[in-house]
Structures are given as structure tokens and as C-alpha cells.
Amino acid sequence: MILQEKIKTNFDDTELIDKIEQLKKEKNAILLAHFYVDEKIQDIADYVGDSLGLSQKAVKTNADMIVFAGVHFMAETAKILSPDKKVLIPDFDAGCSLANSCPPQEFGLFKEKYPDHIVISYINCSALIKTMSDIICTSGNAVQIVESFPKNQKILFAPDKNFGGYINRVTGRKMIFWNGACEVHDNLKTESIIKMKNKYPDAKVIAHPECKEQILELADFVGSTTALLNFTKKDKAKKFIVATESGILHQMRKESPQKEFYIVAKDDKSNCNDCSYMKMNSLQKLYLCMKNEYPQIHLNNEIIIKARKPIERMFEISRSLGLI
Ligand code: 13P
Ligand code: SF4
Numbered sequence: 001m002i003l004q005e006k007i008k009t010n011f012d013d014t015e016l017i018d019k020i021e022q023l024k025k026e027k028n029a030i031l032l033a034h035f036y037v038d039e040k041i042q043d044i045a046d047y048v049g050d051s052l053g054l055s056q057k058a059v060k061t062n063a064d065m066i067v068f069a070g071v072h073f074m075a076e077t078a079k080i081l082s083p084d085k086k087v088l089i090p091d092f093d094a095g096c097s098l099a100n101s102c103p104p105q106e107f108g109l110f111k112e113k114y115p116d117h118i119v120i121s122y123i124n125c126s127a128l129i130k131t132m133s134d135i136i137c138t139s140g141n142a143v144q145i146v147e148s149f150p151k152n153q154k155i156l157f158a159p160d161k162n163f164g165g166y167i168n169r170v171t172g173r174k175m176i177f178w179n180g181a182c183e184v185h186d187n188l189k190t191e192s193i194i195k196m197k198n199k200y201p202d203a204k205v206i207a208h209p210e211c212k213e214q215i216l217e218l219a220d221f222v223g224s225t226t227a228l229l230n231f232t233k234k235d236k237a238k239k240f241i242v243a244t245e246s247g248i249l250h251q252m253r254k255e256s257p258q259k260e261f262y263i264v265a266k267d268d269k270s271n272c273n274d275c276s277y278m279k280m281n282s283l284q285k286l287y288l289c290m291k292n293e294y295p296q297i298h299l300n301n302e303i304i305i306k307a308r309k310p311i312e313r314m315f316e317i318s319r320s321l322g323l324i
Pocket of ligand 2: 096099
């Protein structure tokens with residue numbers, strides 16, 4: 001049935017965009033997109049943002065349907081926060097190497113070894129990992145969330161060892177880490193940045209905290225995708241070397257057309273650093289998923305209730321600190 005639809009729908013991008021806009025109205029749907037997805041999708045989204053902004057939108061929306069152009073854990077988070085809404089994802093296989101690096105069963109055994117630690121998990125994890133966490137954080141609030149606990153509180157941070165290490169260096173807290181990483185950020189090389197710095201000596205280096213420590217040491221600014229975007233808007237520099245996923249350049253160029261942006265490529269043979277999961281989102285898949293209302297995120301109620309607690313705790317602390 002879905003295969004037949006695919007064969008029949010031989011539309012060009014303009015037609016697909018029209019059809020998606022029409023479906024949005026007909027189905028009272030909101031289209032949320034992460035900064036890393038294809039720019040054509042970013043341009044028709046009702047909201048484009050980082051994980052923190054997207055999760056807030058998922059709570060606040062009056063739409064009946066949330067269409068999530070991002071990756072699986074993001075759509076799952078939207079379902080946890082808005083269980084009564086239909087949450088769709090254009091490609092069910094759009095996972096996340098970081099979320100995959102933390103299998104729940106192994107994490108459960110790891111956690112058992114540290115009963116006196118609280119578990120702070122980065123939102124880039126599965127719903128099951130969220131049920132095992134005391135509080136969730138995003139790249140937009142992690143430092144403040146960690147600092148909201150007493151200084152002597154022992155913390156188990158999951159799943160990103162790079163991001164955890166960064167928070168640890170900034171806050172000086174007692175932290176241990178799950179050994180996970182994002183393949184898109186973890187593979188970036190210092191040599192690539194040094195080469196680019198030699199080529200563009202007046203450029204500032206900005207990096208996402210999922211990058212390795214050696215990369216972050218070379219950065220003039222470290223932050224979430226939204227923080228990186230805001231930095232490029234406000235900073236006086238005219239050129240930026242950007243150590244994260246290529247998709248963010250679209251909004252940076254839109255916001256600051258007079259500035260120049262250079263992505264740190266994943267290797268010598270390429271000129272980009274794409275997340276293969278984010279790039280699974282296409283206009284064609286987006287149209288089909290809205291038309292067929294498939295694939296949809298389904299979660300068992302018990303998981304929703306347990307996974308929502310640590311996310312709500314994150315919102316409470318973020319609210320009390322004036323972050324949202
Ligand atoms: P942000 O929340 O900073 O957008 O990060 C999401 C992500 O997946 C980074 O790899
Ligand atoms: Fe996951 Fe990395 Fe892709 Fe972000 S960039 S969605 S952390 S694999």
C-alpha cells in the first residue's frame with residue numbers, strides 16, 4: 001500500500017511543499033524541525049530549533065498532530081510530553097548513534113554500581129533510558145541543571161562522555177560517565193580545525209559540546225545549536241569555523257548573510273559533516289507520512305509516565321532559573 005503510494009507520488013519539490021502545506025491545514029498539524037535536517041524542510045517548518053526548544057514546542061502546541069523532522073528520540077520525547085497527540089516521524093529508521101550507544105539493559109547494570117549517584121541523562125537517549133534517569137538535560141541547559149544540585153552530589157551522566165566531560169570541566173562536579181558518543185561530533189579531527197585556522201586566521205571557531213575535549217579546547221565558543229546560532233548573530237567576527245553538523249549553516253547564513261561560515265568536514269575527502277540519520281528526512285517522506293499518518297510513535301503508558309518525570313523536572317529547574 002505504502003509502496004504503491006510511493007510509486008504514484010512522483011511530485012517535484014514545489015508540488016510536495018504545496019501538498020505538505022495543505023495537509024498541515026487539513027490535519028491541524030505542526031511541523032517541527034531540527035537545525036540538522038535538509039534546508040528545504042527547515043524552510044517549511046513551523047518551528048526550527050534545538051532539542052530544548054523543540055521539546056517545549058511539543059508541550060505547548062494546540063495542534064492535533066506533531067510531525068517531527070528530526071530523529072527518533074526527539075519524536076519519542078514529543079510523544080512522552082504530548083501523549084494524546086499523533087506524533088509522526090518521516091522515517092522510522094532515523095535513529096541516533098549517541099542514543100544507540102546506551103542500551104538500557106547494560107545501562108541498568110552500570111547504574112546499579114553507583115547507588116549513591118543521581119542519574120542526569122542528556123535528552124539524546126531512548127525513552128527507556130529516560131525512565132532510569134532522575135533528570136534530563138539538553139545541550140541548552142545541562143551546565144545549569146548540574147549546578148542546581150549541591151556541590152557534593154555525586155552524578156552519573158549518560159550517555160555522552162564528551163558532553164559529560166565538558167560539563168565536568170565547567171562545573172568541577174563529581175561526575176562519572178557512560179561511555180557513549182555521537183559519531184558525527186566524536187570523529188572530528190583537531191588537524192582539520194588547525195588547517196582551517198591557517199586558511200582563515202581571522203575566523204572564530206565554534207563547537208558543539210558533543211565534540212572531543214581536544215576540539216573544544218580550540219574553540220572560541222562552545223554551545224548548543226541554538227547558542228551557536230545566536231553567537232554568530234551577535235559576535236563581531238565575520239568568519240566562523242563551525243564544528244557541528246552541516247545543517248546548522250542554513251540558519252546561520254539566513255540570519256547573517258554578510259558573514260562567512262565554514263563547516264569542519266568529517267574527513268579530507270568531503271566538504272561536509274552530515275548526520276546520516278537527520279538526513280533521512282526528505283520532502284517525499286514527509287509528505288507520505290502526513291498523508292498516511294505513518295510511521296507514528298507509539299509508547300506504552302507506563303513508559304510515558306516514568307519517562308515524563310525527569311523531563312518535567314528539567315522544565316521545572318529551567319523555569320526556576322529563567323532559562324525558559
Ligand atoms: P542540540 O540540542 O544542541 O540541537 O543538539 C542535538 C543534537 O542531536 C546534537 O547532535
Ligand atoms: Fe544523534 Fe549525533 Fe545525529 Fe545528533 S548528530 S542526532 S547526536 S547521531
